[in-house]
Structures are given as C-alpha cells and as structure tokens.
Amino acid sequence: MTQSLEQFIYLDNAATTWPKPTAVTEAMADFMAHSAGSPARGSHRLALAAGRAISGCRSEVATFLGAKDPSRLVFTLNTTDSLNLAIKGILKPGDHVVTSSIEHNSVTRPLHALGNRMGITTDYVPVSVDGYLDPEDFRRMTTPKTRLFVLSHASNVTGAVMPVAEVGRIARSLGIPLLVDGAQTVGLLPTNLDDWPVDLLAFPGHKSLLGPPGTGGLYVSSDIDLDTVREGGTGTQSELQDQPSRCPERHESGTPNTVGLAGLRAGVSYLRRExxxxxxxxxxxxxxxxxxxxxxxxxxxxxxxxxxxxxxxxxxxxxxxxxxxxxxxxxxxxxxxxxxxxxxxxxxxxxxxxxxxxxxxxxxxxxxxxxxxxxxxxxxxxxxxxxxxx
Ligand SMILES: Cc1ncc(COP(=O)(O)O)c(C=O)c1O
Missing domain, CATH: 3.90.1150.10 (Aspartate Aminotransferase, domain 1)
Known part of the structure; x- marks a missing residue:
C-alpha cells in the first residue's frame, strides 16, 4: 500500500485540483499574517488590506474571464452556490426552464426543489451517448413560459463539450437568459464574456483556476437583475433595511472567504503566467x-x-x-x-x-x-x- 503523498498519483482534478501552485499557499499564508481584517468594514489597516485583496482578486478573475466590469462578478463558495443563486434569483412561480440531460445535481436538484416549491417546470434536451447535443432543441422546447436556459459547458462525467455559444445565440434571439455551468471549463478553455452570448456564468475557484476549496463565482451580465437569496451585512448603506441594489455587494452579505480569495488570485495569475x-x-x-x-x-x-x-x-x-x-x-x-x-x-x-x-x-x-x-x-x-x- 502506498502511504506517502509524494508517490501519490492524483487523477481527481475534475473534483478539485491538487496540488495547488506553491504561490497559492504562500499568498494565503501571507494574507493571514498581514491582511486578514474584515473587508469593507472599518478603516483600520487590516480591514483596508483585506478590501484590497478582494478587489485585486475580482479584477484578476474578471480580466481572465474577459468581463469588462469586475463589479458584475459575485464571489461565492463554489459552483453549486453560484448555480443556486442564479437559478433561485431569476425564477418566479410557474416559470419554465430548458436544460440538458447531462447536468450535475447542482443544477437538477435546485430545479427539482423549485418544481416542488413553486411549480417550476423543466424540460431536458437530450445528449447522445457520444456527447452530441443539438442546440436547436433548446428553441424547440421553448414555451411562452420559458424564463431560463441552463447548460453545462462540459460534462463532468465524459468531458464532452457542449455548444454553449450556439445555444447562447438562440437564447439571445428568443430573449431568454442562458446560465452556463462552467465547473469543468473555466480555467481550462478560453472564456471571453465580452463577446460570448452568455448572461450568467457559474464557476469554481477550486478547480482549473487553481484556487483553494471554498471559492467560486457567478458572473451576472448587466442586463440581468437577480433577486437575492441571502440578505445581511455588506458594510455599505447600513442605514437601509433593504439590501443594497448594487452588484456585487447585493449578493455578497457576510464576511467573505478572504483568505481563499487571496489564494484564488494567486492561482489565476499562475495560470496566466503558464x-x-x-x-x-x-x-x-x-x-x-x-x-x-x-x-x-x-x-x-x-x-x-x-x-x-x-x-x-x-x-x-x-x-x-x-x-x-x-x-x-x-x-x-x-x-x-x-x-x-x-x-x-x-x-x-x-x-x-x-x-x-x-x-x-x-x-x-x-x-x-x-x-x-x-x-x-x-x-x-x-x-x-x-x-x-x-
Ligand atoms: C459540471 C459540474 N457542475 C457543478 C459542480 C459543482 O461544483 P462545486 O463543487 O464547485 O460546487 C461540479 C463539480 O464537480 C461539476 O463538475
């Protein structure tokens, strides 16, 4: 039996990447030693340093994804958290959704739960055994009640890549937002949100972007108005009962995973250098x-x-x-x-x-x-x- 991790052959990177670049663990240790205040809360040096670390990470990731406006990037715990925010933030009782037959439970379970809770109905575009999906099926399954398309960019089971750009063009022509699950592709395949017909992109920080566990994000295009799924302290507009309307703080209540985001920033810069x-x-x-x-x-x-x-x-x-x-x-x-x-x-x-x-x-x-x-x-x-x- 092999005991030592030195000899370990790690072939589970689709779940989470391991090991991380040394720069990631170093950045996290450095953050804990010098910057671990509560960001956007207080004016002392550690709070400001933490705020700079988060905005630095936001800019780094936004640039990497080709998103012009970093404020449209919401940090989350992981892809699942991002998908829940997108799905639950957009759908209203009685809406209809079109997705595919190869989605992860982090798409199908929220949709199923909303089916039980508020009568959301879902249709599944078939994907063949060898990975083919006909984008036109999304159009064919659209009804007057369709409010959202959801599609994985790549299957986490087979590695088959789905035609998100084509589905996105169909979605745009119908005026329906497309939510892409980028769990298996962000940090692997080029993503240019600026000219991609995608309105919402959920992604992990801890897979191909090489950040630590507990990091992820949701890109929300400026045309999309998402309801909150969590309200609370943001460190801004604290006098209001209402949640601030501005992105990203609208969706980022509570103390964020600052140390994780310091690591994520280092992971993304490593990837850009490589x-x-x-x-x-x-x-x-x-x-x-x-x-x-x-x-x-x-x-x-x-x-x-x-x-x-x-x-x-x-x-x-x-x-x-x-x-x-x-x-x-x-x-x-x-x-x-x-x-x-x-x-x-x-x-x-x-x-x-x-x-x-x-x-x-x-x-x-x-x-x-x-x-x-x-x-x-x-x-x-x-x-x-x-x-x-x-
Ligand atoms: C396609 C797909 N979607 C969603 C997820 C959930 O990702 P996370 O663990 O970041 O929540 C995964 C995880 O493996 C995945 O492969």
Whole structure:
C-alpha cells in the first residue's frame, strides 16, 4: 500500500485540483499574517488590506474571464452556490426552464426543489451517448413560459463539450437568459464574456483556476437583475433595511472567504503566467495517453469516450468489466496510490445516458496541470494489474 503523498498519483482534478501552485499557499499564508481584517468594514489597516485583496482578486478573475466590469462578478463558495443563486434569483412561480440531460445535481436538484416549491417546470434536451447535443432543441422546447436556459459547458462525467455559444445565440434571439455551468471549463478553455452570448456564468475557484476549496463565482451580465437569496451585512448603506441594489455587494452579505480569495488570485495569475493554451494542451495530451493506455488493456476495460471532436475536457471514464466502480476506485487508492473518482459523479442522468447507472456509474480519471506522463502510465499499469484480479 502506498502511504506517502509524494508517490501519490492524483487523477481527481475534475473534483478539485491538487496540488495547488506553491504561490497559492504562500499568498494565503501571507494574507493571514498581514491582511486578514474584515473587508469593507472599518478603516483600520487590516480591514483596508483585506478590501484590497478582494478587489485585486475580482479584477484578476474578471480580466481572465474577459468581463469588462469586475463589479458584475459575485464571489461565492463554489459552483453549486453560484448555480443556486442564479437559478433561485431569476425564477418566479410557474416559470419554465430548458436544460440538458447531462447536468450535475447542482443544477437538477435546485430545479427539482423549485418544481416542488413553486411549480417550476423543466424540460431536458437530450445528449447522445457520444456527447452530441443539438442546440436547436433548446428553441424547440421553448414555451411562452420559458424564463431560463441552463447548460453545462462540459460534462463532468465524459468531458464532452457542449455548444454553449450556439445555444447562447438562440437564447439571445428568443430573449431568454442562458446560465452556463462552467465547473469543468473555466480555467481550462478560453472564456471571453465580452463577446460570448452568455448572461450568467457559474464557476469554481477550486478547480482549473487553481484556487483553494471554498471559492467560486457567478458572473451576472448587466442586463440581468437577480433577486437575492441571502440578505445581511455588506458594510455599505447600513442605514437601509433593504439590501443594497448594487452588484456585487447585493449578493455578497457576510464576511467573505478572504483568505481563499487571496489564494484564488494567486492561482489565476499562475495560470496566466503558464499560459492557458499550454496547460490545456498538456492536460488533453495526458487524457489522450490515459485513453490509449486503457484501450490497450482490451475487453476487460470498457471506455466511455465522446466523439473525438467533442472530447474537450481532460476526463477519461471507464469500468473494469462489471466491477463496482466504487470498489475499483477504492482499490486503486489503497493498493496502488492512485486517486480516481468512482460512482455517479453527482450526475446520475449522464450515467443514465451512458447506460452505466445499473453498474453504479463508472471510474473517472482526470489529470491536471501537475500530472506527469509517468504518473499516467503508472495509473494505466495499476488498472491493468487490478483488471487481471477481477
Ligand atoms: C459540471 C459540474 N457542475 C457543478 C459542480 C459543482 O461544483 P462545486 O463543487 O464547485 O460546487 C461540479 C463539480 O464537480 C461539476 O463538475
């Protein structure tokens, strides 16, 4: 059994990236030592330093996303928090939503809850087993009550990339806002909010942007007026009973995750220095190497790959014969020191599409910026060895 993390092969970057660049942990330690006051609350030096750290992070992330106005960027806890804010902030009783059949529970559960609570209805555009979605289906499923389109930019189960720009153009032509779940793509694929037909973008700080857990954001275009889902102290307009109307403080009540945002800023600058394209090519090359390596293992290993032209996120999904994917993932960790994610990946509908639901899902490998070819080859050898015993 491998005990040391030095030898550990971490292939669960689609859940959260690990390790983080040293600059991220250094920035967080520095923030705690020199800047950890309460931002926008008080005028002493630590409060001001914390305020500068947050606005610095907001500008850094906004520039990275191509958002002209940083004030339209709301910091949240994670993608789930952002999706909840967007979905619950926009929908009213009786509204209708169109989304896809490969969404994460962080989209489908809020929609389901609102269905029970206030009669929201949802239709699901089908995605084929090899990752194809016809953007025109969004138009076809629109009704006079449709108030929102929601679409993942990439499946967290297969890495298939969805046609968000085309769906966004259809949404614009119909006057319906599009909410994109960028959990698997922000920090990986170029995002230019300035000329992307996207009104709301939910994203994590802790995945490809290389920030720490507990960070995320929601971009809200200036045409969208979101209701609050949480009210409270913002440090501004405190004399009013009403929540301030200005973004971002309208949606950022309470003391924020300042130390996390200091780390996120360092993660984004690391990514900018390294070059998004270079990092992307590295991760996709490793995903290709994993897929090729697993294919060589023959019929013992079943791969679930999207069409090559749609395979845009570095995710490789497989099963070893009919073995339980949770047990395979457990054995990979305990016996070989390989971290994977087994099960349904919080996206049961995608596993329904793939036909893997009755097996309990599948095993997911997802390389990251610090993964090496040797590690990928080590993971393939581990699967090979395990497959011989099953
Ligand atoms: C497609 C997708 N949406 C949403 C989420 C939720 O992300 P978070 O953990 O940042 O809330 C994930 C997490 O893996 C995801 O892959």
């Amino acid at each position: 070059g998004l394209d270079r990092v992307y090519q590295h991760e996709m090359k490793l995903a290709g190497r994993l897929a090729e390596g697993l294919k060589l293992l023959g019929p013992r290993v079943r791969l679930y790959l999207p069409r090559p032209e749609l395979h845009g996120a570095p995710i490789v999904l497989f099963n070893i014969k009919d073995a339980d994917p949770g047990q395979v993932s457990f054995a990979l960790d305990r016996s070989y020191g390989v971290a994977s994610r087994g099960g349904l990946h919080c996206a049961p509908s995608t596993h329904r599409v793939l036909g893997t639901i009755s097996q309990g899902g599948a095993v997911r490998f997802s390389p990251g910026v610090f993964t090496t070819e040797e590690q990928v080859d080590g993971a393939v050898r581990a699967v090979w060895d395990l497959a011989k015993q099953i």
